[in-house]
Amino acid sequence: MVAISKIATGNGHGEDSPYFDGWKAYETNPFHPIDRPDGVIQMGLAENQLCFNFIKKWVMEHPEASLCSAEGVNKFKETALFQDYHGMPEFREAVAKFMGKVRGGRVKFDPDRIVMSGGATGAHEMVAFCLADPGEAFLVPTPYYPGFDRDLSWRTGVELVPVVCESSNNFKITRAALEAAYEKAKEANLRVKGLLITNPSNPLGTILDQDTLKGIVKFINEKNIHLIGDEIYAATVFMEPEFVSISEIIEEVECNRDLTHIVYSLSKDMGFPGFRVGIVYSYNDAVVSCARKMSSFGLVSSQTQHLIAKMLSDDDFVDRFIVESKEQLLKRHKYFTLSLSQVGIGSLKSNAGLFIWMDLRKLLKEKTFDAEMDLWRVIINEVKLNVSPGSSFHCDEPGWFRVCFANMDDNTMEVALLRITTFMHKHNEAMVPRKLCRRASLKLSLSRRRDDFMSPNMMSPHSPIPQSPLVRART
Amino acid sequence: MAIEIEKPSSVRLSKVAISKTHGEDSPYFAGWKAYDENPYDEIHNQSGVIQMGLAENQVSFDLLEKYLEEHHEVSSSGKGAPGFRENALFQDYHGLKSFRQAMANFMEQIRGGKAKFDPDRIVLTAGATAANELLTFILADPGDALLVPTPYYPGFDRDLRWRTGVKIVPIHCNSSNNFQITPEALEAAYQSAESMDLKVRGILITNPSNPLGSTIQSSVLNDILDFAVHKNIHLVSDEIYSGSTFSPSEFVSIAEILRNRNYKDAERVHIVYSLSKDLGLPGFRVGTIYSYNDDVVTTARRMSSFTLISSQTQHLLACMLSNHEFTQNYIKTNRERLNKRYDMIIQGLKKAGIECLKGNAGLFCWMNLSPLLNEPTRQGELELWNIILNQVKLNISPGSSCHCSEPGWFRVCFANMSEQTLRVALQRIHKFMEQRKVCSVNQ
Numbered sequence: 001m002v003a004i005s006k007i008a009t010g011n012g013h014g015e016d017s018p019y020f021d022g023w024k025a026y027e028t029n030p031f032h033p034i035d036r037p038d039g040v041i042q043m044g045l046a047e048n049q050l051c052f053n054f055i056k057k058w059v060m061e062h063p064e065a066s067l068c069s070a071e072g073v074n075k076f077k078e079t080a081l082f083q084d085y086h087g088m089p090e091f092r093e094a095v096a097k098f099m100g101k102v103r104g105g106r107v108k109f110d111p112d113r114i115v116m117s118g119g120a121t122g123a124h125e126m127v128a129f130c131l132a133d134p135g136e137a138f139l140v141p142t143p144y145y146p147g148f149d150r151d152l153s154w155r156t157g158v159e160l161v162p163v164v165c166e167s168s169n170n171f172k173i174t175r176a177a178l179e180a181a182y183e184k185a186k187e188a189n190l191r192v193k194g195l196l197i198t199n200p201s202n203p204l205g206t207i208l209d210q211d212t213l214k215g216i217v218k219f220i221n222e223k224n225i226h227l228i229g230d231e232i233y234a235a236t237v238f239m240e241p242e243f244v245s246i247s248e249i250i251e252e253v254e255c256n257r258d259l260t261h262i263v264y265s266l267s268k269d270m271g272f273p274g275f276r277v278g279i280v281y282s283y284n285d286a287v288v289s290c291a292r293k294m295s296s297f298g299l300v301s302s303q304t305q306h307l308i309a310k311m312l313s314d315d316d317f318v319d320r321f322i323v324e325s326k327e328q329l330l331k332r333h334k335y336f337t338l339s340l341s342q343v344g345i346g347s348l349k350s351n352a353g354l355f356i357w358m359d360l361r362k363l364l365k366e367k368t369f370d371a372e373m374d375l376w377r378v379i380i381n382e383v384k385l386n387v388s389p390g391s392s393f394h395c396d397e398p399g400w401f402r403v404c405f406a407n408m409d410d411n412t413m414e415v416a417l418l419r420i421t422t423f424m425h426k427h428n429e430a431m432v433p434r435k436l437c438r439r440a441s442l443k444l445s446l447s448r449r450r451d452d453f454m455s456p457n458m459m460s461p462h463s464p465i466p467q468s469p470l471v472r473a474r475t
Numbered sequence: 476m477a478i479e480i481e482k483p484s485s486v487r488l489s490k491v492a493i494s495k496t497h498g499e500d501s502p503y504f505a506g507w508k509a510y511d512e513n514p515y516d517e518i519h520n521q522s523g524v525i526q527m528g529l530a531e532n533q534v535s536f537d538l539l540e541k542y543l544e545e546h547h548e549v550s551s552s553g554k555g556a557p558g559f560r561e562n563a564l565f566q567d568y569h570g571l572k573s574f575r576q577a578m579a580n581f582m583e584q585i586r587g588g589k590a591k592f593d594p595d596r597i598v599l600t601a602g603a604t605a606a607n608e609l610l611t612f613i614l615a616d617p618g619d620a621l622l623v624p625t626p627y628y629p630g631f632d633r634d635l636r637w638r639t640g641v642k643i644v645p646i647h648c649n650s651s652n653n654f655q656i657t658p659e660a661l662e663a664a665y666q667s668a669e670s671m672d673l674k675v676r677g678i679l680i681t682n683p684s685n686p687l688g689s690t691i692q693s694s695v696l697n698d699i700l701d702f703a704v705h706k707n708i709h710l711v712s713d714e715i716y717s718g719s720t721f722s723p724s725e726f727v728s729i730a731e732i733l734r735n736r737n738y739k740d741a742e743r744v745h746i747v748y749s750l751s752k753d754l755g756l757p758g759f760r761v762g763t764i765y766s767y768n769d770d771v772v773t774t775a776r777r778m779s780s781f782t783l784i785s786s787q788t789q790h791l792l793a794c795m796l797s798n799h800e801f802t803q804n805y806i807k808t809n810r811e812r813l814n815k816r817y818d819m820i821i822q823g824l825k826k827a828g829i830e831c832l833k834g835n836a837g838l839f840c841w842m843n844l845s846p847l848l849n850e851p852t853r854q855g856e857l858e859l860w861n862i863i864l865n866q867v868k869l870n871i872s873p874g875s876s877c878h879c880s881e882p883g884w885f886r887v888c889f890a891n892m893s894e895q896t897l898r899v900a901l902q903r904i905h906k907f908m909e910q911r912k913v914c915s916v917n918q
Contacts, residue, residue: 001742002742002743002768003676004613004770004771004774005614006616007613007616008614008770008774013774013777015777047564049560049564052559052560052563055559055563056559059559067791068546068549068550068791069550070544070547072550073543076539076540076543077536077540079758080536080539080755080756080757080758081531081755081756081757083751083760118601118605118783119781119783121780121781122781122782129491130488130489130491131488131489131492133489133490134617136489154778155612155638155778193486193489225486226486258486259486267566271564272563273563273564273565274564274785274786274787275563275785275786276566276601276783276784276785276786286488286492287488287492290492290497293497293499294497294637294638296602296604297601297602297604297608297638297782298781298782299601301759301760301785301787301788302758302759302760303759303787303788303791304785304787304788307787
């Protein structure tokens with residue numbers, strides 16, 4: 001047997017995580033309204049499918065954006081030959097303009113600082129290769145996107161050290177948490193090279209407030225470490241408060257710009273994950289130069305650059321799209337969270353993203369991750385929804401689940417809600433009559449969780465019954 | 476207003492970032508700069524530098540354009556943009572099944588049906604650049620070595636080494652036997668690696684060869700595979716120019732060698748392919764890894780997440796390459812045109828008194844200017860190269876940038892320009908050679 005590398009034989013690919021197990025359940029039995037009405041509904045994939053009709057209309061009205069149409073084929077040869085890793089100027093200009101508009105025109109982006117990559121997946125790996133040596137570390141606030149374990153570590157050898165954020169303060173990134181993580185790294189003899197934040201957050205769906213952002217910038221400057229801001233969900237902020245980007249904060253706070261870098265992509269804001277449009281935007285000239293060379297390993301197809309350049313330079317389309325997208329997301333989010341709260345399910349108050357951070361702590365038979373897994377299995381196998389367990393996001397508290405809501409049509413959403421409602425009703429019916437002392441502790445726990453619920457029904461009494469057959473896991 | 480604080484010693488970037496292993500300081504790229512600053516244009520800049528250092532295939536674009544004009548259904552923008560949404564959402568790293576099927580068929584057609592390819596063993600990457608790096612990550616650990624025959628494509632220094640930390644140990648080939656790879660050279664390279672305490676994990680061959688422009692003979696392929704088996708190492712065959720062999724019968728793929736052996740020892744063999752050369756589509760970033768090793772296929776597929784092919788491009792090419800009539804005609808016509816170009820440049824160079832290695836494939840010829848060197852050294856070669864770049868105004872690639880152990884050889888591309896431009900280039904070479912004759916006569 002001829003051996004392969006350690007990287008290849010290890011499990012740095014990250015696919016053993018439960019994050020992917022649910023997808024497997026979905027793939028073997030995917031929901032279809034007619035063919036498979038009892039199939040698993042995919043709520044574990046953060047896709048944005050709410051604006052495709054809007055985009056399709058533009059595509060049909062602009063055949064010149066396609067190299068295959070009669071109107072566009074005259075550009076075929078020069079586009080097909082274009083492999084310059086600087087990327088097409090029109091493409092970079094269009095993306096820079098789009099990024100500025102998404103931030104309400106409050107900042108301008110320089111097209112010459114835009115470097116392409118194979119999606120945000122490629123971008124993150126590329127940034128890690130540029131900033132850190134094998135064995136060095138990045139701090140990452142929890143809960144975080146499971147893909148980071150692979151993207152930042154697998155082939156780079158960079159370690160991730162969690163900045164533990166807690167539900168007690170809505171998972172805020174505090175100075176104390178940052179310091180604690182930094183110290184932990186030091187104790188483990190890991191040299192910290194950077195801090196990676198995702199803003200808006202995946203999986204929380206929240207944005208960082210100005211003070212937190214300023215605190216973060218202060219922190220990284222003091223420690224002289226890099227700050228990488230993944231702003232992949234920037235255009236999904238559908239409600240106040242307004243999004244504040246790193247690009248804005250560095251204009252207001254003393255900082256070393258050479259330490260700041262933004263990762264972006266069109267996979268979430270536009271709903272184009274298939275097109276692999278990843279962007280690294282760095283304020284550090286050496287990083288731009290190095291990343292550009294590395295982008296050879298993951299350039300954006302020139303065919304796609306051509307389409308995106310045309311689409312995103314259409315100011316009228318972009319302005320309308322940004323508004324339309326926010327409206328659709330707001331509508332969906334509101335409906336979904338309201339319906340959930342009516343059956344007693346709350347979630348973290350959020351104003352962005354393609355998902356909610358659902359609070360099912362009270363359904364756990366015990367406050368453990370095993371119990372979370374048990375509950376998750378019930379949700380997959382009985383309720384037939386693929387949701388993502390908080391533990392796969394390195395959440396330090398069991399009972400949270402990320403549930404995506406923007407990757408399906410209205411009908412499927414109705415089916416999903418019906419299943420959840422049915423499940424919760426069955427669960428509530430199975431409740432054992434409460435003893436007096438339990439009712440007292442119930443009141444206490446409800447008031448503590450008041451902020452997490454948006455429903456007027458939050459006072460309706462219910463409690464997790466450890467022995468309920470419905471939350472007991474099936475083997 | 477931002478207040479720039481006085482920068483402390485700025486925090487160091489990674490060793491990978493600081494290193495020069497990206498390879499861009501090589502003369503291979505310096506010539507491109509000269510071209511970029513003063514590019515030849517048939518009408519607007521007739522005294523500019525002619526680019527002969529870029530192995531692009533521009534001879535068959537009309538065939539592609541004709542196909543697109545006749546098949547508007549390929550466009551996802553037509554008739555209600557059917558499938559636009561599905562296509563935009565498709566990010567499965569297995570890749571579009573129809574595209575993998577089309578690629579497998581295309582690769583089979585290029586090999587005249589002498590090898591079969593299973594679409595489920597095809598892993599997609601954004602270009603052969605990514606494919607070669609990805610395979611290196613899978614087959615070798617940092618500090619290990621890959622054996623690569625010289626002369627080789629300068630990009631390998633970056634693709635195989637930069638981020639992987641893997642080393643290249645050359646298998647020295649020379650003109651005494653037309654730069655063929657011999658068992659002795661293989662063994663010598665292996666020993667050389669051992670003496671440097673490097674663990675050899677595999678051999679990477681390019682067949683047809685870049686920069687030689689020739690195919691590797693069947694017997695040599697067998698020797699190489701035997702060597703890999705004997706040392707229990709991997710064999711990567713970069714067959715990116717397979718469709719650019721002038722005569723179909725002259726290319727033997729490692730896939731055929733394996734088939735002849737009933738796929739014994741196949742688990743160590745991996746093929747890299749791309750559409751950048753054969754179809755002339757470098758901008759579309761279409762690379763593939765074909766491996767006979769299940770673990771490699773699985774791992775490569777996972778790693779391809781960093782470098783997937785745009786679904787938009789997969790869709791276009793799936794349509795195009797599934798059209799059997801189109802691909803048959805394209806492959807045949809493309810070969811003929813490249814052959815014609817090759818003959819044109821070889822005759823033109825011969826008339827100017829310049830010999831080339833006998834070639835039968837690729838987008839370039841391997842030109843021998845060693846008689847012109849002031850001294851038979853790398854320095855001598857670079858001096859001559861400078862003259863050709865700055866006086867003759869042709870960007871050609873010096874053999875030293877390809878790690879050729881013999882000075883005086885140059886790679887000259889002929890398929891990335893019109894016939895007219897090639898004529899101009901040949902005229903310049905002719906004039907240059909005439910002038911040198913006059914000079915030497917007068918000395």
